[in-house]
Each structure stands twice: as C-alpha cells, then as structure tokens.
Amino acid sequence: MNITEFAAYAGVSKAAVSRYFNGGYLSEEKRARIAAAVEATGYHPSLQAQMLRTRRTRQVLVILPKLSSESCARMVEGISDVLDQNGYQLLLVNTSNDSSREVAALNLLQQNTVDGVILIATIFTPEHRTVLASLRLPVIILGQEYPGFCSVSHDDRGAAHAATTHMLSKGRTAPGFLGVTMLDKAAGLDRRRGFEDALREAGVPLRPGRTSIAAFNMESGYEQASTLLEREPSLDCLFCATDSIAIGALQYCRSHGIRVPEDLMITAVGDSEAGRVAYVPITSVQLHYRTAGRMAAEMLLEHLADPHTKPENQVLGYALRPRASTGDASPEENIWAE
C-alpha cells in the first residue's frame, strides 16, 4: 500500500498522511483517523521514497580495519547502541587492513548513500586526507586525533606512560619496547612517546637496540620478542603496544624459561580478554572502547542535527589494570570483563 491508497482509505489527503508521520500541523480529528487506519492496515511510509525525496537516508557508515579485533568490535557495539536508539541504521565496511578497500568504502560516500561516517582510524595517507576533505558529509574519526576533523580518541600516550612507569616504579631499570608501526599515530607513535616519557621521567636512558616493531598479532609478538630478547638478554621489563603482542611475548618467555614477572615484567595497552586469562595475566591499560564508540555516534548525530557544530576532539581516559605480569595480583583476580 502506498500513501495515495492509504490516504484514500483513511479519508484524508496525502499531505495529511505525510504530516502525520513527520510531525506537521494536523487537527486532532485527522490524527485520530489516520492513527486508526495505520492500526488497521499496518501502513508505513516507504523508506526508499523518503530517502529520494528528502535526501537523507538515516544510515551511517562505519569503516573499520578488522572486525574480529576485540577493540573494534567493542567500538562498533557502542556505535550500534546509539545509532539504534536514534533510528539510524548502521552500514558496515570491514577493510581487512586493506587500504584499497578503505578507499573503495570512501567512494561509496560519493554516492550519497549515507548521512555520515565514522572511520575507525589506523594509518592515514595523504590520499586519505584528500578523499576525506572532499566529502561533504559529517565525518568522525574514532581512535585517533586527526587535524581538521572531529574525533574521539584515547590518551594512548598517557596509557603507555602509565604502563611503563608501573614497571619502573617497581625498580626495573632495563626496559624494552615492542611497538607497532609509527604510521599508526595512536597505537604506534603515541604509545611510543608515552614509553619514552616514562623513561625520561625516571632518568632511564633509552638504548636503541632495546626496541622492536611488530605487527598487530600474537605471532608477530612472539617473533619480535625472540629477536629482542636474544639481542638484549639483560632486559628486565617489556612494554608492548598491544595485548596481542604481549601475549606473543609471554608465550616466548614461557617456552624459553624466562619467568614472568621475576625475570621480565610485561605490560601492554588494550586490556583484552585473552590478556586477562593468559598464562600469566597481563598488566594492561584499559581503554574505554565501547564508550568511545558511543561518543563518536553521539557526536555524529549532533553534527547531523546541526551541521554548523564546531569540529571537536574528545579524548578519553584510561585505567591501569595491574596483574601478575608485574607481580601484582593473585591469578584469579581482576580477570572478568568490565
């Protein structure tokens, strides 16, 4: 049934029906008539027609690098909650860490098929800036600050600082660093800086050979831990940029007789479930992923409501979760999810 048929059935004009559904002026009497007819017929306006006519789709695109990453999944859950509550639909693009798919996704936007975008950030290229700047839609960058755009991010530098300081304050003096590519501002660059801040504050020199770069997974953490620890056997504590990497490092220690935390303390950022239940539960810094997702969605909705809202950057805090990998907690504590 379309609006014309429905209007005839209800004995009112099409305009009245439209007003009914869009909150326009309408006498009580007509309102009641239409309500009754809706009840009887189950009529509702066609979203497609509304989209075409109003040029608004009530759909939001979320672009992310990897869905099966706990942090991404939690952010999307937060986004989904808010979008759902506000009658928006969530269109998902999983780029599998593939820049070309990310670009393809951004091209989707040229087709005006969504009202706004939330981009879970990883590595920005100059190409990204070009494409993003050319979009006439509201864009929220989630996970790192990006000049000129709205963003919701974490205090990655502070988080890394806290994790590292926690080990140094326990008397460790030979810290190692297992990071990720600096092209990733949040997880790469900022966490590196936080690590360096902590060393500087503690008056511990940073030796060049004591750092290494891994990919975002356990296996790479294992391999890089191997490289690093064979080269620098004197390390007595290790900061890892992500929990996955820390778990890989922990596996290396386990299989090579390095005791954690006695011989080597380990900390990380992310506070993942796997890290909490690992062989030695890993001291990690919790970032508030779900909250970040929620805030990003709320920020986007604000911009949708008022396009003249100023760009803003929200930075969320963090919480250190001390566990056995720094000699802190008995195994069964501090394990369950938030």
Added chain:
Amino acid sequence: MNITEFAAYAGVSKAAVSRYFNGGYLSEEKRARIAAAVEATGYHPSLQAQMLRTRRTRQVLVILPKLSSESCARMVEGISDVLDQNGYQLLLVNTSNDSSREVAALNLLQQNTVDGVILIATIFTPEHRTVLASLRLPVIILGQEYPGFCSVSHDDRGAAHAATTHMLSKGRTAPGFLGVTMLDKAAGLDRRRGFEDALREAGVPLRPGRTSIAAFNMESGYEQASTLLEREPSLDCLFCATDSIAIGALQYCRSHGIRVPEDLMITAVGDSEAGRVAYVPITSVQLHYRTAGRMAAEMLLEHLADPHTKPENQVLGYALRPRASTGDASPEENIWAE
C-alpha cells in the same frame, strides 16, 4: 548532476544513459560518448532513485546477538567479504542478546529496506517463526538448522562428541558437563547430545549431578565449575560448551589447586584465541566461522539471483585441536590463529 543533465551533456537520451549503466542495447557510438562523458563528469546514478524505482536496495541485513564475540565477528567478516565482492552493502544489527531488539530488527524488514537477511541464530521462539515466515525476503539462518529455512551450520553434535571422546579415550571415566541453555539448539542442545553420544559409545553412564548450565561467559563458567566440582569432586574430565566457559572453569581450577590436565582434563568447542593462550591451553574443536559466513552470504546471493532456489542446509565440519588441557601439546604449539 542528475541523469537529465548528464544526458544533455553527453548528447544522448536519458534512456540511453540508463541502458549504459544497466547493460541494455546500445550502439557502440553512444556507448563511447557516454563513457567519455562519465570520465569527464564523474557522473553516477543515484542509488536512492534506483532503489525506489527498481525496488532493490542491494543491501543485506545481518542480525547477530553479540558483536564482541569472536565467533560472531568472524562470521560477519566472512559475510562482509562476499557481500563486498558482489557489490552489496552490509547493514548490521547487534541485538545484544535482547529478543526485543531482534524482533525490532525483523520489523525493519517489513520496510523493504533490504534485499535479504542473514540471521545469526541463538534462541528461536514461536514468535521468531511467525515473523520469519511472514517475510517475503530470502532469509539465511547462520549457525543452526531451522526447519523450512535455508541455513549454514556446524556439526555441533559431532564437535562435542569428538571433544568428549578425546578425553574418554585417554582413560578418563568420570566426565562432567558444563553446557548452555538447551533453548539454543546448536550450542545448547546439539553439544549436549554430542557429549551424551560419546558417553554412550564409551559405555560410561551419565550421572545427573554431573552436569550444569552456564551463561555464555567466563565468569559464569567459573561459578558453575565451582558448583559442579564441589558437588562432584570425583570428576576427572570436563566438557564445556564454549571456550569462554572452559576458561572460567580453568580459572576456578587454578585458584583451587586442581591441576589441569592431571586432576581434570578440560575440552570445549570454539577454539578461541583466549583459549589457545590460556594458563593451560585448552583443547578445543575448531568450527569454521569465517567460512560459514562466506557460505551464508553466497547462499543468499544465489537466492537473490534466483528466488526459486530450493531451501538447503549446509553443514560444515570441525577439527579437534588437542592442547595441554588434555595433556597433548607443549605450551607454545598449536596456538596461533588458523
């Protein structure tokens, strides 16, 4: 720019432009003219207008209970791959295990806003059947069989059987069971049956007090393990319906001096990352989530192409991954993801 302006620019009729984009009859000369004009202007048809006109949206809805579950996330990745490749967009609804949100999502479908649905199954109520049957869209049920509908599922019964048998074949004679609600056919009922099959085959009687039901998380696994093991301290092996539950049980053992696998062997289904790196790596049965997602999407696309395709049920296999929780592998083996 719209089709009218573009047609004028290219010096052809609107119909010619439409045929160009939809593969209709067109002389080579016009085709070339239009191609050049597209190149020059970047014109592309409006998806909204096409949706309204053709009544096809090229969007697929995926409904799932919990995004931050490794299994769900992997399934969605598989779905996303296939959809992407075929030019379909993925609309996501995360119900947070909330039946009312699931119903709300299904109502979205009445609005004709998508071409098809993939429902990651958990618990089906009579209400589900009513709503699903009333839909005129292709629906694929992912994760369990559901009479009358297309589905892609796992051999949960076989998986549970394999995991249980693995322990019994090592001489264990007092098996316990930590399951989930039987309302969930795949994870609840079928895995329970597989467990029972294994006992029957081995001639081991199933004692009523040796089973317990948990929720889908570690904490509940811990609690139920506590209840079960205090009541039945003679258990020498434990099958858990999910890895999360098994990890909870393992934590309980760790904190109560129960040695795994010496005192108690543990197995589960799911083969999650957390289980692989746990204190004692957990012997688990791998299900092929990503593949299942892919197959579901492919099945849906087939039905979209030819609505008269017969309903079919694809059942995927499984693979036992023996690890330390059954005394099988050295800690560092068998850990990395597929």
Added chain:
DNA sequence: CTGAAAGCGCTAACAG
C-alpha cells in the same frame, strides 16, 4: 537499436 513518457512513493511549497 532508440527516445518519449509514465510513473516508483513521498515531501514541501504554496495558496487557501
């Protein structure tokens, strides 16, 4: 092979 014309279902001026 081609173009004209008739809508898809709806909203938003506009004139009452």
Added chain:
DNA sequence: CTGTTAGCGCTTTCAG
C-alpha cells in the same frame, strides 16, 4: 490547519 501540485532521479514499457 488543509489540499493541490510539482517534482526528487531513475527505469521501463511502448511505439517507432
């Protein structure tokens, strides 16, 4: 407060 009217941008008969 209300109905009429003119499209949103496109596809698809239909008659050449």
